[in-house]
Amino acid sequence: MTRTPFRTRTLGAAALVAAVALTGAACGKSGDSTNAGSGGGSSSSASKGGDTKSFSYKVNTAADLKGSPVWAKAKKTGKITIGVKADQPGLGFQDVGTKKYSGFDIEIARMVAADLGFAENQINYKTIDSAQREAALSGGQVDLYVGTYTINDERKKQVSFAGPYFVAGQDLLVQKSNSDITGPTTVKGKKVCSVEGSTPLQNISQKKYGATTSSFDKYSKCVNTLLSGQVDAVTTDDAILLGYAAQYPDKLKVVGKPFTKEPYGVGLKKGDTALQTAVDNAITAHEQSGDWKKAFEATLGKSGMTAPQPPAITEK
Amino acid sequence: MDFLNTLTDNTELFRKGFLGTLALTGSSALIALVLGTLMAAFRVSPVPVLRWIGTTWVTILRNTPLTLLFFASVFAVPKLGLNQLTYFVLAMATLGFYTSAFVCEVVRSGINTVPIGQAEAARSLGLTFSQTLRTVILPQAGRTVIGPIGSVLIALTKNSAIAGGFNVVELFSTQKTLTENANPLFAVFFWIALGYLLITLVLSGIFRGLENRLAVAR
Amino acid sequence: MSATVLFDTPGPKARARSKAYTGITGLALAALLGWIGYRFWVTGQFDASMWARFEYTDVQWAIVQGLLTTLKVFAIAGAASLVLGAVLAVGRLSDHAPVRWVSAVIVEFFRAMPLVIMIYALYRWQFTDRPMWALVIGLTLYNGSVQAEVIRAGINAVPRGQAEAAYALGLRKSQVMRVVLVPQAVRSMLPTIISQLVVTLKDTSLGYVITYEELLYVGNQIAATTNTPNGFPYVQVMMVIAPIYIAMCLLLSWAARAIERRGGRTTSTGAALAGAGMAAGD
Missing domain, CATH: 3.40.190.10 (Periplasmic binding protein-like II)
Known part of the structure; x- marks a missing residue:
């Protein structure tokens, strides 16, 4: 009775919505829209994940890590998989549209990868949330993890660290x-x-x-x-x-009163000391060359933080 | 005995989770039953606008993924200034509203099973629509829908687990703490699953009993 | 249809009353909508900045990709659940007791388990790296078990004479199932089967819980990475994503009803189960 017109109407509405959803993609602005919304008022908001300038690091093609199964496997496949965060502006941030990652952690990842012999296009980034980090490293789903990963004893039971490369609180x-x-x-x-x-x-x-x-x-x-x-x-x-x-x-x-010390390390598979040493060396080298400071200023530094002294390596 | 220890070392956590699931399921079941019956009454009422509201309510809710509803109620609704609602209240409303659409359909099909003669007799006695519905149709429909309502409530119990992913303390969400404390994965999910099974088995037992006692001989 | 027997054809008095109710309900509805609109207004949801991001092709493309991912999972899990459902249904009607038992245990276990827990457990156990398979396998096991019961009911509803005639022609049990019973069962239960497919489609959104990049997850990413003076545009993302889901499900539901009307083969068992099946699924 009253149902027939309703049926046609719902179908019509459904079809319309579907059509709008599909054709909507046909017209639109291009470019990085991450910050499309913030007009005038928040123009000082500098840390947009998407607009970070990209540095390039010299790839050490001669790298050869004896005794690191993780490295050997990555070298064989020609890709190194690095676990990162995707929603932390200034640290690890992925643009939804372009899928590009940016931030200080990403820069560290790129520096380390370069020294391990992997060029930019050989890095396979993978977004891993905090709770899955140990599982991803020990299960071999990622070769390295660079994403606000605090070094602590509890975690060291399951994974190894290199670094720290930064100390937060x-x-x-x-x-x-x-x-x-x-x-x-x-x-x-x-x-x-x-x-x-x-x-x-x-x-x-x-x-x-x-x-x-x-x-x-x-x-x-x-x-x-x-x-x-x-x-x-x-x-x-x-x-x-x-x-x-x-x-x-x-x-x-x-608030501005840090109440803990959180040394950020590069997570890696437990016991891979060869890889650990290589990552440590890479971090030290880039800290000394000034890459570390430059990367900091282009990422976290934009949020008003001045570049501190890089921390001493503790995980050896 | 890691397997047993997962349960015995975390009894407090499991107890809290289990009670959370019971509270969430119970309260949202209440909302769903009341609202669902009301919507069913709307759908058979003589007033076109009410019929339209009932139909729209059911159509939209039945065709929206529950996870999406949870997402909307937890992340979007508070943005409209309704920020005093706790995660439990939001989850309760979400589950209650969603399930009410299914309750409505069950009740409506129950109404359809009541022989036409009953309604005709009621009308010829001069009963109004709401009297017919309240005193003649719904009591009889209520008996025939006990079984299907039981299935709906069992589905609700299972669905309540999704709330665990949205900050409600209940059985499923206990896995966060348990897996963090390095309990064996299998044990964690085994005991959680057992908790749900316990509730659904008791529910289906209750409803089978009710069905047998209240069955209409026709 | 039977709804009309609940009340008389309205006379002048009833029509007036109906009009009054319509007026009151209309006012209440308008007030509700007005209040929602007001909440939108005072919290700045209509602000252009909250919507601007959807004008960009990268975001539109992200939504399309999320949609395609959802449809991909739905297609695989939907097809696999039908196959599994047919296998389990036939298994439960087998002449061999062990086969019957195993099928029954599988069906009952996976129907009783909350799907989100199954998917999450699969994800944590083996598929941390491939969340798609945790989602697909979870959906297949659950929906396959439900479909098995639907198909079994369909097989039982085929008139006994059909099977007897087939046996009399010398067909083996497997042939009777394959050639005579299952095709008829699937046909008569098609509306219910499609209703369960709607459930499958809806449940693909559980991929969000295991960070699989389907439509809902993409929606979250868009909201979480858009800065506006009024915060993250979750409300706006919902208003874009929800209609897409609803439209897809409505189209499928509509197909189920169209088949139900045209087929005319639906037995009374089929119709009764259609209601129960929809309610039992989440």
Whole structure:
């Protein structure tokens, strides 16, 4: 009865929506749209993942790592697979459209890959979230991991590290108007978000802080909940937070009192000492040549952080 | 005995998760049953606008992936200024609304199984539409739909696991902590699955019992 | 149809009342929509900056790729679940008790398991590197088990004389199944089978949970990487992605109903199961 016209109407609507969805792709602007939305007001937001200038590093074609099965396998296939983050502006960020990665971690990855004998087009980036890092390394799905990967003893049971190449510290990101939260001791009873399987989450979950925690697989989701007011703070390493604060300079701020030391290392398969040494050497070499500083200034430096002294290598 | 230890060392975690799943399933079932019956009444009502609302509600919800609904309610709804809703409330509403569309269809088909003569008799006695529905049709339809409603609620229990991916403390989300603490993967998922199985088995038992007791001889 | 027996053909009084209800409902609806529109307005959702990114070809292309990925998974899992469903259905009707048992256990186990847990467990166990296969295998096992029950019901609904006649002609059991019963069962159950395919299509979005780059995941990426003065455009992404999903599912559902109407072969069992099948699936 009344159903027949409804049926045709739903079909019509469905077809229309489908048609719009399909033809929509036929017209549009080209170019990097990452920052399409921010007009005037936030012009100071410099750290856009997409527009980072790309450096090139000299490929060490003579590289030969005796005794590294991971390297040997990568060399044979002609590709090195590096696990990275994709949603951290200034560190590891992937453009949805162009699929290009950029950021300080990416630069480190490129430096290391070059010294291991892999050119830019031989790097196979793979987005791996925090909680999957150990599994991806020990399972051989990635040869190296460069993505805000804090060196700690718990992780060293499952993987090995090279580096550190940078030392960050855990901090808090809050709304600009927030004056209650001034450090980790002031989050009692507040809602704090971080990422599943990350050290910052474990830190802030300690009883002594008394925060209510929530977690997602990506920091961007935490930042989204902070922007819409579902949580009071996002906590993780200052380097990551500064990138987000720079995206929303009139809405967010970093508290600025780092309360931990997070040495970032390059993750690799447990026990591959030959690879570890080679990566260590690569990091040291690029730190000395000034590449490290240049890469920093072009990425994280844009969010208002001055380049520190590179840390000493501890993982040997 | 790593396998057993996964359960015995984490009883508190499992207890919390299990209770979370029960609370989530129970509360969203309540929403789904009430809202679903209301929508079914809308769909058979004499007022065209109400019929239209019922149909639209069911059509949209049944054709939207549940994961998408969760995504929208957790990430998009709070952006409209509704930021005081907790993840549990959002998940409860999402599951309740989604399931109400299926409840509606079950109830509506139940209404169709009530012999036409019953409605005709009610009308000839001078009962209004809402009286006919409330006192004659729905009580009888209610009995025939017990079985299908049971299936819907079992599906709801299973679907509630998706909430675990959206920050609700329930059974599935316990795996985050458990796998982080290096429990064997198989054991983790075995015990979680067993928890769901327990709930669904009890549910199907209850509904089979109800069906037998309240069955209409026709 | 039977809906009309619930109320009399409206007379003048009932028509007036109906009009009043229509008016009230209309007002309530308008108020609701107005309130939603107002929330959109005060939170800046209509701001051009929130929508600007969809004008760019790279984002449009990303959406198309996400859509194609979703359709790819749907095609593989849909086809595989039908094959698995047919195999398991025949298995449950086998003359050999062990085969019956094994089929029954498989069907019951995978129907009872929450799909998201199965997919996630597969992902963590073997397919961290290839989330697509965790998704495809999970979808196939679950939906295959449901399809098995649908096809089995269809086979049981084929009049007994058909099988008896086929045996009388000297066909073997496997031939009877292949040539006589399964084709008729599939045909009579086609609407229900397609309804379950809609469920399969919807559940491809669980790929989001295991970071597989299907449509919903791509939507999240677009939202998470777009900076606007008002934050990430999740609302806008939803308003673009949701209609695509709904349209795809509606088209499939519509196909199911069209076949149901045209076929006319649907037995009463088929029709009854059609409702239950849809409800049981998520």
